[in-house]
Amino acid sequence: xRIGLAQINTLVGDLAGNRRLIEAAYKTLxxxxxxxxxxxxxxxxxxxxxxxxxxxxxxADVEVMTREIAASIGAVPAVIGYTETNTTRQGRPYFNSAAxxxxxxxxxxxxxxxxxxxxxxxxDRYFEPAASPTVVEFGGRRIGLTICxxxxxxxxxxxxxxxxGVDPVAQLVGKCDLMVNLSASPWYHGKGHVRHTLVADxxxxxxxxxxYVNAIGGNDELIFDGRSLATxxxxxxxxxxxxxxxxxxxxxxxxxxPHSRPPVVPNPADAPYLHASFSQEELADIYEALVLGxxxxxxxxxFKKALLGLSGGIDSALTAVIAAEALGPxxxxxxxxxxxxxxxxxxxxxxxxAKNLGIAYHTLSIADVVAAGEKTLEPLFAGRxxxxxxxxxxxxxxGLLLMAISNKFGALLLTTGxxxxxxxxxxxxxxxMCGGLAVISDVFKTQVxxxxxxxxxxxxxxxxxxxxxxxxxxxxxxxTDQDSLPPYDMLDAILKGYVEEGLSRAxxxxxxxxxxxxxxxxxxxxxxxxxxxQAAPGLKITPLAFGVGRRIPIVQKYVS
Numbered sequence: 001x002r003i004g005l006a007q008i009n010t011l012v013g014d015l016a017g018n019r020r021l022i023e024a025a026y027k028t029l030x031x032x033x034x035x036x037x038x039x040x041x042x043x044x045x046x047x048x049x050x051x052x053x054x055x056x057x058x059x060a061d062v063e064v065m066t067r068e069i070a071a072s073i074g075a076v077p078a079v080i081g082y083t084e085t086n087t088t089r090q091g092r093p094y095f096n097s098a099a100x101x102x103x104x105x106x107x108x109x110x111x112x113x114x115x116x117x118x119x120x121x122x123x124d125r126y127f128e129p130a131a132s133p134t135v136v137e138f139g140g141r142r143i144g145l146t147i148c149x150x151x152x153x154x155x156x157x158x159x160x161x162x163x164x165g166v167d168p169v170a171q172l173v174g175k176c177d178l179m180v181n182l183s184a185s186p187w188y189h190g191k192g193h194v195r196h197t198l199v200a201d202x203x204x205x206x207x208x209x210x211x212y213v214n215a216i217g218g219n220d221e222l223i224f225d226g227r228s229l230a231t232x233x234x235x236x237x238x239x240x241x242x243x244x245x246x247x248x249x250x251x252x253x254x255x256x257x258p259h260s261r262p263p264v265v266p267n268p269a270d271a272p273y274l275h276a277s278f279s280q281e282e283l284a285d286i287y288e289a290l291v292l293g294x295x296x297x298x299x300x301x302x303f304k305k306a307l308l309g310l311s312g313g314i315d316s317a318l319t320a321v322i323a324a325e326a327l328g329p330x331x332x333x334x335x336x337x338x339x340x341x342x343x344x345x346x347x348x349x350x351x352x353x354a355k356n357l358g359i360a361y362h363t364l365s366i367a368d369v370v371a372a373g374e375k376t377l378e379p380l381f382a383g384r385x386x387x388x389x390x391x392x393x394x395x396x397x398x399g400l401l402l403m404a405i406s407n408k409f410g411a412l413l414l415t416t417g418x419x420x421x422x423x424x425x426x427x428x429x430x431x432x433m434c435g436g437l438a439v440i441s442d443v444f445k446t447q448v449x450x451x452x453x454x455x456x457x458x459x460x461x462x463x464x465x466x467x468x469x470x471x472x473x474x475x476x477x478x479x480t481d482q483d484s485l486p487p488y489d490m491l492d493a494i495l496k497g498y499v500e501e502g503l504s505r506a507x508x509x510x511x512x513x514x515x516x517x518x519x520x521x522x523x524x525x526x527x528x529x530x531x532x533x534q535a536a537p538g539l540k541i542t543p544l545a546f547g548v549g550r551r552i553p554i555v556q557k558y559v560s
Contacts, residue, residue: 001035001036001139001141001178001252001253002033002034002035002036002250002251002252002253003034003035003036003037003038003178003180003211003230003250003251003252003253004025004026004029004030004032004034004036004037004038004248004249004250004251005029005038005211005213005228005230005241005247005248005249005250005251006022006025006026006029006037006038006039006040006043006213006248007040007213007214007215007216007226007228007241007242007246007247007248007249008021008022008025008039008040008043008216008246008248009021009215009216009217009246009296010040010043010046010047010215010217011046011219011300012045012046012047012048012049012052012219013045013046013049013052013058014046015044015045015061015062015065016065018043018044018045018046018065019044019065019068019069022039022043022044022069022080023069023072025037025039025248026072026073026076026078028248029248029250030074030076032248032250033250034076034250035076035139036076036077036078036079036138036139036143036180037076037077037078037079038078038079038180038182038211038213039078039079039080039081039182039213040081040182040183040184040213040214040215040216041081041096041098041112041147041148041182041183041184041215042081042082042083042096042184043080043081043082043182043215044062044065044066044069044080044081044082044083045058045062045082045083046219047081047184047215047219047224048120048121048184048219048222049083050122053083053094053126054126058083059083059084059085059093059094060085062082062083063082063083063084063085066080066082066099066106067106069101070099070101070104070105070106071104071105072104073101073102073103073104074102074103074104075102075103076102077100077101077102077107077138078100078101078102079098079099079100079101079145079180079182080098080099080101081096081097081098081099081147081182081184082097082098082099083095083096083097084096084097084099084109084111086128088128090128091128092124092125092126092127092128093126093128094126094127094128095109095111095112095127095128095130096111096112096115096123096126096127096147097109097110097111097112097147098110098111098112098134098145098147098180098182100134100136100138100143100145102138107136108134108136109134110130110133110134110136110145110146110147111129111130111134111147112127112129112130112146112147112148112149112150113129113130113131113132113133113146113147113150113166113168114129114149114150114152114153114163114166114168115127115129115149116148116149116152116159116162117162118159118162118549119543119544119549120186120221120222120540120547120548120549121149123149132168132171133145133146133150133168133171133172135172135175135176141177141178142175142176142177142178143176143177143178143179143180144172144175144176144178144179144180144206145179145180145182146168146169146172146179146180146181146182147181147182147183148181148182148183148184148185150168150169150181151168151169151181151198151199151202152198153166153167153168153169153170154197154198154201156194156197157194157198169202169205169206170205172206173205173206173207176206176208177208178208178209178210178211178253179202179203179206179208179209179210179211180210180211180212180213181199181202181210181211181212181213182213183212183213183214183215184214184215184224185214185215185224186222186223186224186540187223187224187225187289187541188540188541188542188543189282189285189286189541189542192225192227192243192285195212195214195227196229196237199212199229199231199235200231200235200236200237201235203231203232203233203234203235204233204234204235206233207233208233209230209231209232209233209238209253209254210230210231211228211230211251212228212229212230213228214226214227214228216244216245216246216247217292217296218292218293218294218295218296218297218300218539219296219300220297220537221293221537221538221539221540221545221547221548222540223244223289223290223292223293223539223540223541225243225244225285225289225292226241226242226243226244226245226246226247227240227241227242227243228240228241228247228249229241230251230253232253232254238251238252238253238254238255239251243285243288244288244289244291244292245292278447278450278454280454280457283450283451283454284454286443286447286451286541287322287451287454287455289539289541290322290439290440290443290539290541291322291325291326292326293439293539294306294322294323294326294327294414294437294439294539295326295327297412297437297539298326298327298412298437301412301436303410303411303412303436304327304331304410305327305331305332305333305409305410305411305412306323306326306327306331306332306333306411306412306413306414307332307333307334307335307402307405307406307409307411307412307413307414308320308323308332308333308334308335308402308413308414308415308416308435309334309335309336309337309398309402309416309432310334310335310336310350310353310354310361311336311337311346311350311416312336312342312343312345312346312347312348312349312350312463312466313346313349313466313471313472314448314449314452314462314466314467314471315416315417315418315421315440315448316350316353316416317349317353317452317462317463317466318416318440318443318448318451318452318455318462319414319416319439319440320332320334320353320354320357320359321353321357321455321461321462322439322440323359323414323439324357324358324359329357329358329359330358330359332357332359332360333359333360333361333362333405333409333411334350334353334354334357334359334360334361334362335361335362335363335364335401335402335405336350336351336361336362336363336364337363337364337365337366337397337398337401337402338363338365338366338367339365339366339367339370339394339397340367340370341477345465345469347363348463348465349463349465349466351363352463353461353462353463353466356460356461356462356463357461364401366394366397366398366401369397369400369401370393370394370397373393373396373397374390374393377389377393392428392431394431395428395431395432396428396430396431398431398432399428399430399431399432399433399434402434402435403434406435406436412435412436412437413434413435413436414435414436414437414438414439415432415433415434415435415437415438415439415441415535415536416432416439416440417432417433417438417440417441418440418441418443418444418445418447418448419440419441419442419443419444419445419495419542419545419546420444420445420446420488420491420492420495421445422438422441422528422531422532422535422538422546423495423499423524423525423528423546424485424491424495424521424524424525424528425524425527425528425531426484426485427531429531429534433531433534433535433536434536435536436536437536437537437538437539438535438536438537438538438539439538439539440538440539441535441536441538441539441545441546442538442539442540442541442542442545442546442547443541444488444492444495444496445471445488445491445492446488446489446492447492449467449488452466452467453467470482471488486517486521490513490517491521493513494508494513494517494518494521495521495525497511498521498522498525499525499544499546499550500542500543500544504560505518505519505522505559505560508522522560526556529552529553529554530554532546533554
């Protein structure tokens with residue numbers, strides 16, 4: 001059997017646009033000899049639709065569009081993910097469904113059994129789970145229809161306990177000759193290997209081939225990497241589709257074909273998010289994900305140009321490289337905003353990265369704006385020593401000017417803060433946090449260094465001085481980050497434990513970290529929750545980002 005895998009990049013809510021993509025992909029794959037075409041999860045609406053599902057007409061419109069798409073399907077069937085109204089009047093109002101379409105009609109719909117409610121997922125808010133997966137017969141084969149989470153019951157998956165032993169794969173044993181899985185599985189570093197293992201082991205459990213079709217593209221903070229694949233009954237990969245781009249392939253079951261790039265397999269013995277463990281392939285993965293996230297966020301929200309402040313530091317340089325790759329250097333504006341204490345080397349480094357990338361570059365001094373702000377506040381601040389209040393006027397002056405440029409030229413302002421800074425509040429609200437997208441807010445500082453060196457592997461694009469010099473916000477003379485923070489390799493290890501793994505202070509101290517440093521970092525993380533709640537949406541590249549998947553109260557007194 002020849003199966004067409006349609007890995008396409010849809011836009012949430014763009015029903016007509018998504019229809020065009022679906023119908024074009026179907027025609028292409030049928031022309032290439034596909035005997036069955038499979039699309040990703042909720043491909044008609046785009047994923048995740050979130051509370052669009054609560055709009056009065058949304059699901060009805062999706063169903064109408066799905067029927068219209070089905071009308072264009074010929075003798076070669078297609079399996080299409082969509083939202084379906086629950087007409088039983090029991091449970092949640094909708095199903096997350098897979099329409100099996102042929103000869104102009106929806107012949108049957110398979111419904112998702114397992115609804116994730118962890119991290120960025122909240123599907124139980126909208127959907128009613130099915131009791132068991134659907135099996136359809138076509139061409140003398142029994143085809144099991146599953147949707148994304150339905151196969152995430154493997155023993156290595158910690159969230160399997162959420163489903164009280166319900167296992168759709170086990171329910172299909174002995175009942176299908178082929179299983180297809182429609183997926184919208186967001187990417188994070190290391191997840192590709194997990195998915196490949198799940199699909200391969202599912203095939204071995206069922207004793208039949210498995211076709212897995214994953215979504216591609218960026219939607220808000222989520223990045224979908226594609227990497228659709230098919231395996232034989234022994235779990236051997238027959239073919240794999242591209243990472244981080246649209247791809248259409250026809251795969252003949254039983255025949256191994258070359259695939260674009262095998263899944264990146266991290267060594268679980270290593271600390272998986274610290275730079276020492278990154279291979280060249282893993283860094284390429286992170287870079288491609290961030291580029292796709294920026295490109296799709298801009299494209300899908302209607303921006304053609306991006307704007308950022310260039311400080312001469314490594315964070316803004318990395319963000320500029322990503323933006324230039326995503327949108328083209330001709331569509332990126334870099335602005336240097338020096339104050340009276342900005343060093344000459346920082347100004348030179350900002351100009352150098354702009355020149356290396358070929359992006360537009362402007363210099364706007366903030367000295368007069370800062371002086372005007374301080375003079376205005378002088379009567380109220382009289383008799384009080386200079387402190388962080390005056391330092392932050394500089395950052396907020398930059399934010400003021402950058403937002404004005406963004407408004408005037410219709411350019412998307414990109415923030416340049418990394419995860420380490422955002423975690424401990426080493427950022428200024430309404431200053432350097434101003435913007436529409438936080439590109440590297442889920443990238444630890446140690447990862448920023450690793451990515452920057454990887455970018456420079458062939459020739460220096462990011463100035464070497466930006467990588468080698470001591471990092472500094474330059475809000476006061478001779479300031480460095482390490483005046484108030486521990487070395488970044490130590491800081492990131494503590495943050496990974498506390499933020500991503502949920503370790504307590506005692507746990508971290510037991511690992512050998514200094515008690516005073518741990519207490520200080522944990523205090524900073526907890527105190528700065530209010531800042532992160534007001535931050536621009538940030539692209540997710542780790543299992544737990546500062547975003548919709550992390551819901552810590554601002555007003556709380558728990559001390560771990």
